[in-house]
Amino acid sequence: MSTATIEYLLRSLQLRDKVSDEEKVELVRIISQTKIFEPGASIVQEDVTPTHSCLLTEGLAARCHYVVNGNRQISAVHIPGDFMDLHNFLLKRLDHGIVALTRCKVALVAHENLHAVTEKYPHLTRLLWLSTAIDAAIHRAWVVTMGRHSALSQLSHFICEMYARHEAIGLATNGKFDFAMSQAQLSDCLGLSLVHVNRNLQELRKLGLLVWRDQTIEIKNWEKLQELADFDPAYLSFMKVPR
Amino acid sequence: MSTATIEYLLRSLQLRDKVSDEEKVELVRIISQTKIFEPGASIVQEDVTPTHSCLLTEGLAARCHYVVNGNRQISAVHIPGDFMDLHNFLLKRLDHGIVALTRCKVALVAHENLHAVTEKYPHLTRLLWLSTAIDAAIHRAWVVTMGRHSALSQLSHFICEMYARHEAIGLATNGKFDFAMSQAQLSDCLGLSLVHVNRNLQELRKLGLLVWRDQTIEIKNWEKLQELADFDPAYLSFMKVPR
């Protein structure tokens, strides 16, 4: 496996702490294979006991939960560099599936290799643990916006989060980034109806805060969007500190 | 520090994996002191860089997020045995505060001690990592109920979760457990208005599913409550597996 596979993961980790050469080698070494998934394909199935965890290297993926009435709720969106189901290494059983929202390239890491990392590389272990802790912080931010923000504010917060995360790993600059998510998928992230999401998006456009077309988002007024969203990127832990 | 301090933590960990005697000794050893907090007191302040993490040994606590309009959202509820802000050992900076909902007894663990654990005890490290992964799974369950469940179903799910977690550590039996949370605090957990929570609680009572008075919940019809909530305890990882 080449170092290109872990490029975005490295960027993500190096935002938060130093990664030694030895650790980089180890990260490459533990990858057993890479796979491509077409849009809509299931990357990780629900209710199975997985033997591998998945690192997303290209594309957009989501954690999907299906509820009784046929609706679904997305609990997390993953972008390149995200170790999407690292937590399954510990949980052993999945409470949700992971679905490719766009064409995805995924690197597989066997749980036995992760086990070996935790035995031999304490610092690297803490970095991986950190990445699951950041996932949890993102979950909490979603709970807060779902519980106490208006639909417009929640939508704005989601877009701010997506921009901040893309920018952090170099996939967004000058307020602009590729984001190939449909409004239906977006409504499943927000827990809102498709119609309501559509109208709130129009509201954001009417306010002149952003342009979203051709699967590209261009934020026109970051300050106002951030204010509307009550967005503070602190929870994403973008600071280089020994961990 | 005595072993009684980590009694509930041990029960919680031992539900999921074996804990060796050496690990038990280490868990006791890393506690530097215990503290009492009165109801409403701030156990961990927002926006500070903490040097310790907190293990809850008695009482009920919550992670609180305050939003612009003065409302607050609770993103997690902690019961005895929960290592409440273990994630702060890695995140270094807090995106939320922890508040005592009732009188709480808390054990403090210095981050340097946690660091030492990760250097010397890989298996214990995985167990601690697991407990933060379960926290994240609970967050996801909240996102799902907030997004795609009715208020009645969401409320039912919350009660199911609280019962399951209390029962797991021996603080609930026969459908009955102490739960000293006010309806106002409950509404902050669910992201609903106090009035609406009150009416949905009455609905649950009218359906004969539970009795909640004198800070005690007695579930009268677990099957129906669970069905109404679409509750599946799998996400709480109650299974003893080597991790």
Add this chain to the structure above:
DNA sequence: CGAGGTCTTGAAGACGATCAACAAACGTGG
């Protein structure tokens, strides 16, 4: 060209929020 996905718009209705008031329980201090 037709099929299917995506985005958009309109209208109706439901669910939950807000405002307001009151009752009950509790602890405190006079």
Add this chain to the structure above:
DNA sequence: CCACGTTTGTTGATCGTCTTCAAGACCTCG
């Protein structure tokens, strides 16, 4: 011991946000 303020639980009425249902426009792709 009662008076008092405070917290908690309850009820009614009104309002607004968001959902649902339905239909049409636009696009891409076979």
